[in-house]
Amino acid sequence: MLKVGFLDDHQVVLNGLNHYFESRFEIVFTLSNPQKLDAYIQKYKPEVLVMDIVLPEVNFLDLYKDTLEKYPKLRIIAYSSLTDTIVEQTLKKIGVEAMISKNAPIETLYSAILKKDLAEAKEEQEVIPELLKLTKTEIKIIEYLADGKSSKMMAIKMMRSYKTIDNHKQNIFKKMQVSNIGDLISKAYKWGVLK
Numbered sequence: 676m677l678k679v680g681f682l683d684d685h686q687v688v689l690n691g692l693n694h695y696f697e698s699r700f701e702i703v704f705t706l707s708n709p710q711k712l713d714a715y716i717q718k719y720k721p722e723v724l725v726m727d728i729v730l731p732e733v734n735f736l737d738l739y740k741d742t743l744e745k746y747p748k749l750r751i752i753a754y755s756s757l758t759d760t761i762v763e764q765t766l767k768k769i770g771v772e773a774m775i776s777k778n779a780p781i782e783t784l785y786s787a788i789l790k791k792d793l794a795e796a797k798e799e800q801e802v803i804p805e806l807l808k809l810t811k812t813e814i815k816i817i818e819y820l821a822d823g824k825s826s827k828m829m830a831i832k833m834m835r836s837y838k839t840i841d842n843h844k845q846n847i848f849k850k851m852q853v854s855n856i857g858d859l860i861s862k863a864y865k866w867g868v869l870k
Contacts, residue, residue, distance in 0.1 A: 676701040679788060680721035682712055683754070684730050688777070692725070695781055698857065700788065709733045716746055723788050728755035728762065728774075736765065743770045752787050782821075782870070789864055813847050814868060816840065821860050821869055 679700040681692050689705040696702060703719035706712060709730045716724070724742070728735045743751060753766050753774040763774040773787045809817070812833070819829045826844065830837045851866075853859045863869040 677723060677788070678703045678719070678721045679723045679725065680704045680706065680715065680719060681725050682706045682709060682730070683725075683727040684709075685727075688727075696785070696788075699785065699861075709738055712738070712742065713745070716742070716749065721749065723750045723752065725752045725754045725784065725788065728753055728757050736769075739766060739771060740769050750790075752784070754784060786864065786870065809847070809850060809868065813843055813850075816843050817847060817859065817863050817868055820844075820856055821863065 677700045679696065680703050681689055683689050683692070683705075684707050686707055689707060693702055693705050700723075703721050704715045706715050709732070726739070730738065739751065739753070742749065747770075751771050753763075753771050754777060755774070756777045758776050758778075766774055772790065775784045775787055815833065816829060819832070824832070826837055826840045829835075830840045833840070848854065848859065851859055851862050851868075853862055860869065
């Protein structure tokens with residue numbers, strides 16, 4: 676499982692990120708104090724670091740530069756309510772992988788974190804079974820599953836019977852070659868079914 680660390684000076688943001696991603700990644704730390712970042716990276720060894728830009732008592736550019744110089748294999752994603760193309764270009768020049776707005780859907784951050792895994796799964800993408808011809812209904816069910824909807828809720832929203840939804844889920848599991856919802860969602864992102 677991918678090891679991810681989060682740095683943000685707002686605890687409510689950290690709590691939300693941890694809640695959303697705890698079943699998707701191994702969250703190695705959520706940190707609000709940028710002065711402790713180096714010690715946390717050394718101790719917990721994240722593969723991906725999601726960092727805010729506006730942090731108290733530090734120059735964010737120096738923090739990003741120093742972190743990337745000291746940990747060149749660490750993938751860093753800037754996550755901020757600040758949307759400035761000059762800042763984004765500067766961060767990318769020093770090696771930051773992406774800058775994601777906090778106003779963007781959380782799935783955007785999820786996709787950015789998965790990027791390395793997606794690149795590694797390129798070969799897997801090329802051998803996606805040709806039989807994987809998902810119907811529009813099956814894709815909608817996958818989207819609902821990714822949003823945490825129950826079969827009962829899907830049946831109501833889609834005006835189908837509970838049994839029909841379960842039959843679709845069984846077909847999806849066979850087509851996607853998975854046995855549980857977590858693997859289904861992960862593979863759906865890798866294969867581009869979910870974006």
